[in-house]
């Protein structure tokens with residue numbers, strides 16, 4: 001289909017695809033344009049070494065909105081989430097192993113400490129309550145607190161009422177969650193160091209913060225939200241890797257009439273008369289549309305794809321201030337056999353969930369200290385998954401792939417260390433060394449190793465400074481401040497130019513919420529009739 | 532010790548059964564009655580400057596007060612002292628003399644250079660030119676911004692935090708007043724405020740300045756008196772709060788009390804005595820006496 005579109009979407013990551021599907025569902029003629037040869041953005045599966053398929057970047061799904069799964073009928077389009085079970089924290093001579101089976105986890109915690117075991121139940125319940133309370137925020141358009149129209153606050157009125165109804169101690173906990181550090185917050189309940197360390201890890205994923213940095217407790221809550229959707233408990237890995245999510249969404253979008261093109265990098269956004277009119281591809285081809293939705297980050301959208309002169313300098317400055325500074329790396333391994341942990345030898349069930357290299361809070365904080373001064377962590381925090389144990393199709397028979405999400409790998413290295421190209425191998429070695437501390441056979445079983453530094457993440461996925469969330473998830477860059485204050489309503493100052501990727505509220509992760517809210521808001525805001 | 536119950540008054544400050552008050556270690560209680568021969572209306576435990584301010588305001592309102600227990604002053608500057616307190620308690624008449632030097636901060640660097648932050652932002656900017664033209668040009672605007680945001684923080688600091696679960700009319704009015712000041716900031720500054728409050732002070736200063744020495748000189752105020760480093764989220768809020776309700780701005784407010792910080796306590800004590808209050812030192816409060824589950828309807832503790 002050529003000619004004029006109702007909407008053109010820049011980027012075929014999962015959010016761009018979600019937008020395409022919802023706009024098509026509303027009866028609009030839409031086309032999504034992806035720069036790479038493959039769809040999915042950071043939610044992608046690629047065969048990097050022959051026979052071994054990797055979820056190259058993102059590796060687990062926990063936040064994907066259940067309403068999207070339902071409304072787009074994703075299971076019919078091939079989505080299948082294979083559950084992961086538990087978190088195994090290997091230690092020197094011991095381990096901490098929590099599983100979905102409540103009784104077993106309690107027994108394990110009691111082995112460590114009775115008081116913590118009791119607190120664990122209380123804590124779990126509390127977090128579910130908190131997550132349930134805050135969850136509606138994931139599907140609203142943030143208000144502008146300086147705006148005069150009171151109607152924009154309406155979506156929050158319900159939230160305020162629920163807040164007022166919360167018992168006072170719960171209100172206090174909520175305030176703590178919004179302000180405290182993950183380690184301090186958890187320290188109020190627990191004393192088992194590896195437990196606090198492992199649980200606090202989800203507070204620092206993708207941020208340039210340590211577990212003792214204020215503000216990280218909120219991110220804990222963010223991660224709990226995915227775990228409470230009773231109907232579709234979606235913590236797991238998609239069959240076929242995270243690319244499976246993107247494939248399913250793309251298939252749903254196509255079925256609804258959206259057009260999707262790969263190898264179609266956008267070079268420029270066309271602006272005429274103060275409004276976006278379409279895009280120009282690097283090939284020179286023009287794609288005209290009534291609205292342009294960009295699923296890439298705000299910096300690239302406004303400062304690279306727009307010709308200079310279209311923006312007010314104050315807005316430009318605000319966009320220039322967005323903090324990216326990627327802090328994560330990814331090491332994907334192809335192995336001959338499974339790793340063997342000294343403290344719990346064998347191919348047991350402990351390998352079927354997340355394996356968390358987070359022995360103590362000090363370890364976590366020390367890993368961050370390196371990053372603060374421009375070095376990659378010499379003893380990094382690693383979140384490891386072995387996808388082939390739940391989805392053997394990812395590797396040749398008997399072989400395995402291992403996904404290692406690594407923190408910290410600061411995008412901006414101390415110049416004394418040289419470039420990331422100079423450091424890639426040493427960084428990869430540090431990851432293997434850390435694993436070898438508790439699973440010495442790792443060195444012998446590696447067949448192939450893919451190391452992605454933040455620099456590689458930027459180059460490969462177009463994520464500025466390698467930030468995995470298209471902008472740090474720090475308090476000052478959330479909700480009505482995301483992507484910049486005053487423009488959190490999925491559009492900036494240029495008319496008909498929208499944002500629909502992780503750069504917007506509610507932030508990053510394979511969630512789809514951003515793409516969905518933007519696509520629902522566009523027809524509403526433009527007064528277009530939804531078919 | 533007798534409590535001398537007045538006709539319609541509750542007993543305060545006595546360690547006797549049935550009476551509410553405070554009990555001293557090594558002594559039976561505050562014991563003595565107020566000048567009227569009736570029990571104290573209020574006993575303030577702890578005569579740090581807040582205890583004294585609290586007592587002085589109550590005394591001014593006609594309450595009979597027995598505060599006490601002064602400690603040596605450790606602080607060296609009083610930049611955060613609210614001008615309204617100085618005015619309303621007429622502390623100058625009671626001997627308070629504040630000195631606000633032209634120079635707000637002197638920051639010697641490792642390389643022999645130094646940064647001077649003056650009360651006059653233009654003057655600071657002029658001097659900064661030698662280090663960095665870029666920063667010099669940004670300094671005055673940064674000063675204006677921190678001043679504007681600090682003013683709002685000052686308003687916030689004088690508001691009693693609302694009861695969120697059941698806001699009272701007073702809470703609502705305070706909320707309205709704050710809302711007005713918030714709007715008064717103008718859109719740009721209001722947005723900046725909400726963005727900056729949870730930030731790390733290191734990031735906040737880096738948005739304006741490139742010179743590391745200058746960044747450090749200003750960022751110190753975000754970590755002063757806290758257990759956080761400049762990369763900790765929320766320290767930008769600390770910096771703004773430091774400028775709350777004073778003439779802080781980018782350079783901060785360095786105000787000294789002539790005669791040292793103890794002189795502030797002296798002035799507060801004098802103001803209190805002039806309104807009829809009493810101060811006792813060497814009087815360690817061991818317990819607060821309760822009756823019917825309350826300290827006494829009109830007694831307060833030094834949560835001031």
Ligand SMILES: Cc1cc2nc3c(=O)[nH]c(=O)nc-3n(C[C@H](O)[C@H](O)[C@H](O)COP(=O)(O)OP(=O)(O)OC[C@H]3O[C@@H](n4cnc5c(N)ncnc54)[C@H](O)[C@@H]3O)c2cc1C
Pocket residue numbers: 010011012013014015016033034035036039040041042043056057058059060061062063264265266267295296328329330405457460461462463467468469470500501502503507508509510511
């Ligand atoms: C290493 C890593 C690990 C992660 N782990 C997890 C995880 O385990 N679980 C989780 O939930 N989340 C994880 N995330 C985050 C999650 O993957 C992202 O937040 C999410 O995939 C972003 O989706 P998006 O559609 O908003 O943006 P993107 O995926 O960034 O999509 C943007 C798309 O636009 C394309 N593009 C860029 N420029 C142009 C152009 N000029 N023209 C056309 N197309 C263009 C890009 O190629 C890309 O396909 C991880 C991310 C990374 C990088």
Ligand SMILES: Cc1cc2nc3c(=O)[nH]c(=O)nc-3n(C[C@H](O)[C@H](O)[C@H](O)COP(=O)(O)OP(=O)(O)OC[C@H]3O[C@@H](n4cnc5c(N)ncnc54)[C@H](O)[C@@H]3O)c2cc1C
Pocket residue numbers: 576577578579580581582583599600601602605606607608609610611612756814815816817835
């Ligand atoms: C080393 C140091 C340097 C500082 N520097 C500065 C600075 O330069 N500028 C600045 O603005 N702030 C500074 N501060 C902070 C500032 O001094 C304090 O926040 C402020 O003085 C607190 O006043 P307060 O009245 O609330 O409490 P406090 O000063 O703590 O007063 C409480 C009083 O109660 C007394 N007390 C305690 N228990 C009992 C009892 N059981 N019975 C009777 N009395 C009791 C104590 O002896 C004390 O006198 C500094 C603090 C310290 C410790």
